[in-house]
Amino acid sequence: MSEEQSFESFGLSEPVRRAVAEVGYASPTLVQQATFHTIAEGKDVIVQSRTGSGKTAAFALPLIDRVIKPARHVQVMVLCPTRELALQVAGEFERLGKFADVGVAPIYGGAGMQQQIDALKGGAKVVVGTPGRMLDHLRRKTLDVSGLRAIVLDEGDEMLSMGFAEELNAILGMLPKGRQALIFSATMPDAMSRMAARHQREPVTIALSSDHVAPDGIVHHAYFSASGGSVPDLLKVLEIEKPKAALVFCNTKAETEMVARGLQNAGYRAEYLNGDLAQNDRERVMGLLRDERVDFLVATDVAARGIDVPHLSHVIHCGFPESPEAYVHRSGRTGRAGRTGTAISLIGPHDIGNLYLLRLTYGIRPIERTLPSAAENRTRIEAARVESLIAAAGNVSDDAMVLAKRLLTHDDAERAVAWLVERFVMGVREDDVMPPVPRVSVSPSLTAAPEAKSEPRSNGRPPRERAPRSERVESEPLRKIEVRHADPKASDETPGEEVGMESLELSVGKREGVRAGEVARLLRDVGMLAKSEVGRIHVRDRVTLVSVRAEKLDALIESLAEVKYNDVPVSPRRGDVAEAPEAATAD
Ligand code: AMP
Numbered sequence: 001m002s003e004e005q006s007f008e009s010f011g012l013s014e015p016v017r018r019a020v021a022e023v024g025y026a027s028p029t030l031v032q033q034a035t036f037h038t039i040a041e042g043k044d045v046i047v048q049s050r051t052g053s054g055k056t057a058a059f060a061l062p063l064i065d066r067v068i069k070p071a072r073h074v075q076v077m078v079l080c081p082t083r084e085l086a087l088q089v090a091g092e093f094e095r096l097g098k099f100a101d102v103g104v105a106p107i108y109g110g111a112g113m114q115q116q117i118d119a120l121k122g123g124a125k126v127v128v129g130t131p132g133r134m135l136d137h138l139r140r141k142t143l144d145v146s147g148l149r150a151i152v153l154d155e156g157d158e159m160l161s162m163g164f165a166e167e168l169n170a171i172l173g174m175l176p177k178g179r180q181a182l183i184f185s186a187t188m189p190d191a192m193s194r195m196a197a198r199h200q201r202e203p204v205t206i207a208l209s210s211d212h213v214a215p216d217g218i219v220h221h222a223y224f225s226a227s228g229g230s231v232p233d234l235l236k237v238l239e240i241e242k243p244k245a246a247l248v249f250c251n252t253k254a255e256t257e258m259v260a261r262g263l264q265n266a267g268y269r270a271e272y273l274n275g276d277l278a279q280n281d282r283e284r285v286m287g288l289l290r291d292e293r294v295d296f297l298v299a300t301d302v303a304a305r306g307i308d309v310p311h312l313s314h315v316i317h318c319g320f321p322e323s324p325e326a327y328v329h330r331s332g333r334t335g336r337a338g339r340t341g342t343a344i345s346l347i348g349p350h351d352i353g354n355l356y357l358l359r360l361t362y363g364i365r366p367i368e369r370t371l372p373s374a375a376e377n378r379t380r381i382e383a384a385r386v387e388s389l390i391a392a393a394g395n396v397s398d399d400a401m402v403l404a405k406r407l408l409t410h411d412d413a414e415r416a417v418a419w420l421v422e423r424f425v426m427g428v429r430e431d432d433v434m435p436p437v438p439r440v441s442v443s444p445s446l447t448a449a450p451e452a453k454s455e456p457r458s459n460g461r462p463p464r465e466r467a468p469r470s471e472r473v474e475s476e477p478l479r480k481i482e483v484r485h486a487d488p489k490a491s492d493e494t495p496g497e498e499v500g501m502e503s504l505e506l507s508v509g510k511r512e513g514v515r516a517g518e519v520a521r522l523l524r525d526v527g528m529l530a531k532s533e534v535g536r537i538h539v540r541d542r543v544t545l546v547s548v549r550a551e552k553l554d555a556l557i558e559s560l561a562e563v564k565y566n567d568v569p570v571s572p573r574r575g576d577v578a579e580a581p582e583a584a585t586a587d
Pocket residue numbers: 024025026027028029032050051052053054055056057308310336337
């Protein structure tokens with residue numbers, strides 16, 4: 001294999017060359033260089049290559065270019081461990097085969113059978129899918145493989161570890177004898193070698209050197225703590241590492257849900273992905289991640305296999321994996337195609353053995369780090385709070401500035417400032433083990449009769465008539481700066497009464513398990529509202545009232561029209577402020 005190989009040296013046909021240029025691949029990756037000619041010559045191969053190395057194109061390119069013929073019947077079958085990977089592989093075939101008349105049919109469980117039968121009848125030359133559903137089609141004879149020229153097992157070791165050995169053997173046994181068999185696998189367990197010996201003919205083994213099996217371009221960090229992967233520890237790690245977008249791995253489905261909730265409660269945009277989710281929910285969550293409307297996807301190994309989302313900067317092993325192979329696979333979700341990434345592990349006492357095994361097997365030695373002590377943590381939070389407060393403070397009137405200066409020269413200034421801080425800045429999350437930095441917004445609220453000179457000058461929002469009773473300063477004729485968490489929370493104010501806001505009424509409430517935080521997310525994710533466009537949220541027994549920017553209300557009602565909350569239609573409508581309850585509450 002020569003490092004200088006280029007796509008020109010592959011001698012690609014014009015339609016494939018055009019597609020490669022359109023996709024934007026400038027030069028072949030190592031695995032593509034190492035395998036192209038062997039596959040193009042029709043040989044069976046076993047390719048040991050790390051995930052994220054460009055292995056999909058490594059088999060798609062020679063198959064499209066040399067193996068697939070013009071006849072309209074199924075000629076290539078690719079088997080993948082998960083639906084997500086199957087969709088990605090199908091997408092790569094579609095992109096690279098765009099000008100070569102390659103019809104692709106994705107065949108995976110959870111999607112409609114008839115739709116797949118129609119796609120097959122439509123003359124697909126490539127079928128890509130999961131073993132269970134593929135076998136289903138073969139047994140029902142809705143998939144004709146009599147003209148099959150090549151079969152690919154993608155992430156073969158993963159399919160075996162997920163218990164697909166029986167299906168794989170059954171499928172391979174039903175294919176025509178002369179077909180080419182390509183096995184791609186990051187690791188080569190004995191069961192994989194046995195399967196290769198049974199179903200391949202004189203395969204060429206192409207193992208990229210071991211340092212390429214473990215993802216390169218990835219920095220590995222390990223945080224040690226007594227509790228291993230607890231949510232508070234994870235929150236501390238996020239505070240330190242500040243990942244932009246991450247895949248967070250847990251070892252069980254239940255943990256994914258719990259960790260995602262923990263992240264959401266701390267204000268992060270997080271979702272979970274596990275095998276219990278219905279197909280459309282999985283696709284919705286993946287869509288949110290791809291569109292960067294979710295920053296943290298908490299997943300099990302199985303659910304996340306094959307996920308290729310280029311902007312993931314971090315993989316976090318919240319639950320440390322039992323096998324080194326799983327660590328390699330998980331970590332390969334970041335650092336895709338030459339990018340750099342960071343893999344972070346939370347290590348508890350029980351994980352030390354597995355960490356050692358990782359070192360022995362793949363030579364991966366995560367840089368050891370320790371979580372900050374409670375005191376260090378507090379110092380950091382205080383500093384962050386000060387920064388947020390300074391950042392949130394807009395322009396103030398000259399009067400206020402004069403008064404502030406006077407105050408600071410007073411002997412008791414510290415206590416007075418502490419009182420202001422306690423009254424207006426702290427409070428909501430003080431008991432949290434690791435409170436996130438509060439996202440604060442400053443809104444003017446007046447207690448004295450406003451004079452033009454004394455108006456706050458720069459925040460561009462009109463003053464409200466009266467501050468809510470609980471927040472009024474009764475004794476001093478001073479302007480009060482109200483600093484509040486941007487998170488939705490209970491208040492005495494009725495949704496829609498805030499200036500520039502109107503009330504949206506949803507026909508679901510506490511009875512349907514509605515929580516204010518989830519409503520806020522719904523409005524952001526489905527209604528496409530910015531955080532600042534959502535105000536107070538009151539969850540009542542049967543209805544929920546939300547303040548939203550007046551000009552967004554109509555569009556919002558339209559976009560929520562079909563939405564259900566726990567299977568109950570939310571039936572959005574304009575809320576009637578006058579009828580709104582006096583003592584409404586939010587959770
Ligand atoms: P894979 O290992 O097939 O999952 O590929 C990982 C990523 O590499 C995907 O996002 C591909 O689109 C990308 N990729 C594949 N081949 C190339 C190439 N020759 N140059 C740049 N990126 C590539």
